[in-house]
Amino acid sequence: MAFISLCILAMLVLATVGAARPWFSHAHEVVHAGMALTCGAAAVAVLARLAANDSGVETLTLPIGLPWLHANLRLDALSAIFLLAVNLGGCLAAVFGWSYARHDAEPGRVLPVFPLFIAAMNLVLVADDAFVFLAAWEFMSLSSWLLVLATHREDETRRAAYVYLVMASFGTACLLLGFGILAGASGDYGFAAIRAHQLEPVPASFAVLLVLLGAGSKAGLVPLHVWLPLAHPAAPSHISALMSGVMTKVAIYGLMRVLFDLIGQPLWWWGAVLAVIGAVTAVVGVLHALMQDDIKKLLAYSTVENIGVIVIGLGLALVFKASGVPALAALAMTAAMLHVLNHSLFKSILFFSAGSILTATGERDLNQLGGLIHRMPATALFCLIGAAAISSLPPLNGFVAEWMLFQAVLNGPLLEQWELKIGFAVIGALLALSTALAAACFVRFYGIAFLGRARSARAEQAREVDPVMLTAIAVPAVLCLVIGVLPKLAISLIEPVNRLSVGEGMFDAGGHGGWVWLAPASAFGNSYSGFMMFMTILILTILAVYMIHRYASNRVRRSIPWGCGFTDPAPLGQYSASSFAQPIRRVFVSQLFGARDIVDMPAPGETRPARFELELRDPAWDWLFTPVVKLVGWIADKVDHLQFLTIRRYLTLMFLALVTLLVLVAVSQ
Template sequence: MLLLGIVGMARSWLGRAHEVVHGGMALVCGAAALTVLVRLAGDGTDAETLALPVGLPWLRANLRLDALSAVFLLAVNLVGCLAALFGWSYARHEAEPGRVLPFFPLFIAGMNLVLVADDAFVFLMAWEFMSLSSWLLVLASHREEETRRAAYVYLVMASFGTACLLLAFGILAGQAGGYGFEAIRAHPLGAVPASFAALLVLLGAGSKAGLVPLHVWLPLAHPAAPSHVSALMSGVMTKVAIYGLIRVLFDLVGEPLWWWGAVLAVLGAITAVVGVLYALMQDDVKKLLAYSTVENIGVIVIGLGLALVFKASGVPALAALAMTAAMLHVLNHGLFKSILFFGAGAVLTATGERDLDRLGGLIHRMPATALFCLVGAAAISALPPLNGFVAEWMLFQAVLNGPLLEQWELKIGFAVIGALLALSAALAAACFVRFYGIAFLGRPRSPGAGQAREVDAVMLSAIAVPAVLCVVVGVLPKLAIAMIEPANRLTTGEGMFDAGGHGGWVWLAPASAFGNSYSGFMMFMTILILTILAVFMIHRYASNRVRRSIPWACGFTDPAPLGQYSASSFAQPLRRVFGGQIFGAREVVDMPAPGETRPARFTLEMRDPAWDRLFTPVVRLVGWLADRIEGLQFLTIRQYLSLMFFALVVLLVMVAVSQ
């Protein structure tokens, strides 16, 4: 991967560098994904370690591949292979593809290194490497003001996240000072320092994943990058942050406390609902998909929170069920979000448009892209028999078993979380009905949409592969769940079927779900048979006579394409219900008086409250502190010595107290 990055830098003398880099990355990532897949299909429980003589003087670079790393490596390299394949053709349509080439391989290499790191130094170095390379990819179109702002916000949030993780690993190392993960496991912390470490990891990894209210960078940075890079950032970089949460909370920090999981589940539920509501309001296709990633991260974090609660409460079977749902959704989201971002890139290539209200009618001009995007939209909406439904069904099974816990707070809390999860699922379906209906159905709303042509076979193959996998995993989910089982046992102490799960490869019947079962294959066959039967009945008994009539167009006899139902009008009812509190929405209607010839105007203003209620006060505080600290450069020698003496006394007191 590093060699391919060097090739990207040498693009000036290598004329076809984009084909070499993207083609090489497709091969490398494909080989890595296949290797990990073979390992997971086998036993997958043996960990492999490697110590390299580099790094800090007293610490070698320790690498380790275990079952948990393998699951996330599969997600990263599978999506990386598809993104490289899509980019091989997509780069031809980019204005300056050379700005992406040096950093695309380095970005994927950084994510892989995070997943195999076995000490804090390598983990943080790889984390920062991943962040900086993705930041440079966001800056690929740096001439646009919005892109520069997105890159700045992303860099600030990435620095904040790294600082939190640095402090967390400092606490985990403890007085022994062992930064290797094996040393951290051997010296578990007490409840108070462990809770501080868990909080810092939640802030550090949660900001990278996009948890509310630390999500503000994500809908700015992800759309600014090229489409295949956006698929990587949304589809797998956020999952690397999820890996960091799992690695610390389920592996390194020791025995968890149940309230850690409760906090995670509540944050996940809020993130899911807020993310999908924001997605519903977006007219920019890529920004809509970025906010949808926030929603899906919330769903995954709900699963992690429930698993942590069940593990701390001594119910490992239910912990395994919730963890399986979370990790299966990690794999699923990488697949259907790749379809949708690649589809958005194909639409952008064919039409030059990202605004929903300037698309339409693409199902006739881009039928293959429309078909694959329909699969992705149905999967992300959690419709059976596709893969998105399976993970959310399992998550609901875990929520419904919440009343088995002893704490009354959790009994009530699980009911509320279940309601919010159901609300987010319903809103996600509405969001992608809006997305697909406005973009692909109806009539073209702009010349670009009217003149669109299908993209080439390379782009289509990159979209088709995850679409097929969405169907396969949805119809036969136990194939994917079997690969997750070793990671389940590592994190929760039990596999989902260890307590007597049954059903073979057709029925998904986890023992921890107490009798509930689901068969994606039977659902698929039922839908297929009913579809064939409906088509037969229509063709057999319906009239063959052609009937033509003028469609209803609100009284207009010759409706223009712009008179169709728009993305804004679709979202208006939900905006008026939720907009005042969640979006800070303000509608201004300027209606001319009778006799005036000027047009009526409608203005909509929306602002993320996180900016006003969290980030703006923090920026002001940092500015105030900076002004105060600036005065330190004008102190006298005596004042400097006094300040150093005071700092030394404080440090000695801290050391004495910690002994």
């Protein structure tokens, strides 16, 4: 605990170093190296703690804050697993930023805020009272808002930052009210007091709703996701990776801290609501991602999808916990936590790759890229691992979490409520749909950006990025493979979290023991082994290559592409990003998002160019945000009159307010 506090303190010091950039020429190096070391040390510390299967609790009270309430900090298993994700992501981002941020137009806007942002996230995770939690939460929001504004000269960024600020304030307001209900009339905002305080079902449900709105808007749950694909891509790429891969996880932490720890025994329908929202979020997120041409926007929408998957896991865990089946709750919880770690890894790979592409070509538009596998071979290899992992393909890590989640869904018939039984089947179908669509999405992303022929001169002249950036991409890629092949390593870290949140660890593998097999006793005795699969494929592939090259043929001739006898001279004849998505657009999206293809084909003889445009609408904007914005504007107009009253009327208003409050007090006593 003391060590983590020291790390946070070191980050704050580094933030001041960053702020001193105009007077200190090595600020860039000091901040990035310092952040890499600090985050790395913090990550190793919590990793050691989790690996020792330590479910102890450490607390620390700092004599700062309000006079009657000191700042309480606390480190337990739940904090530790999220600290691991945050600091691992932070460390990688600092390494990547060492090279990447040199290309920033205005480094002074990022350098001081970057350490502050990570420090704020760390502080949220160790907060032990609502004041520290909310203050750190707000710090996290505002520092990330400043980071989004790093590219403030673009109009789109300013709009994104505005929407983000509004949503962040809304989220914090909801959390504030939520904690207010949780603390109850006694008004003790320490988490220990909240934990001891048992709420009636109705106020508890209100608190859950408010926390879901507050944390959900930060995590990007549908329909509160609209700010995320605007804000995350606007920041520099290593910050985008942090916001997508890590900050959303901090929001998930907030949700979990309340639902699995503070509130006590949950009601089953909270979990059901959570799982349904998660399933809808997953499908809507991935469909949006499939429609995007901007690589960073695509990745941001894919974050929405993955958050959906995590929330499905949490929802199932909550349902099972409320129904008194802790072993299954632990299974779903393990899946969710593993996906938290996984997503922070592969989202780092993918956003860093996007940053590399941006550095090498200056392009974010898929339709301007292509053929980068020839010019950026190392980035292409690591990005392929990331793309395959996020598509939940075995033997990589994404699939392990997916597999456990499906095993948890399969246990739906164990539950009593028939709503849940049907609901589980539908959630399983939506989860499967989102997985399959994610694979399509990342085939599109990778195939258009890295494969084929270059679609622009800048893509043609791309060069591989420097070794520092490559290292930051390679490390998570290797981790993805390791966790995929030996998932027990990561799962053993999650057991203390299970004990804390649902009351049971799970992985005493039923039939088969050992570190090779994944065979939770709770999953019908089903098993999966990434290790065996990986080794078998490896051996068979080597065997096939050897046999064929030895006994059949090993000759190769290079030639022009066949293409059914027609070699297309210009690379524009290739499939583009929007043409790749067209079948899926027609099948899934045309009704849901009102997608329209507008084709303007000139008649023969006309000299104007043919045009193709794609129109997409987000129902969340149309049905929720536009009406709300209009309503707020209307109310603001009306309230505006209050600005221009005489002093007499102001006094009357104050008097009326006082009387009303007094009456309220009198009635409630």
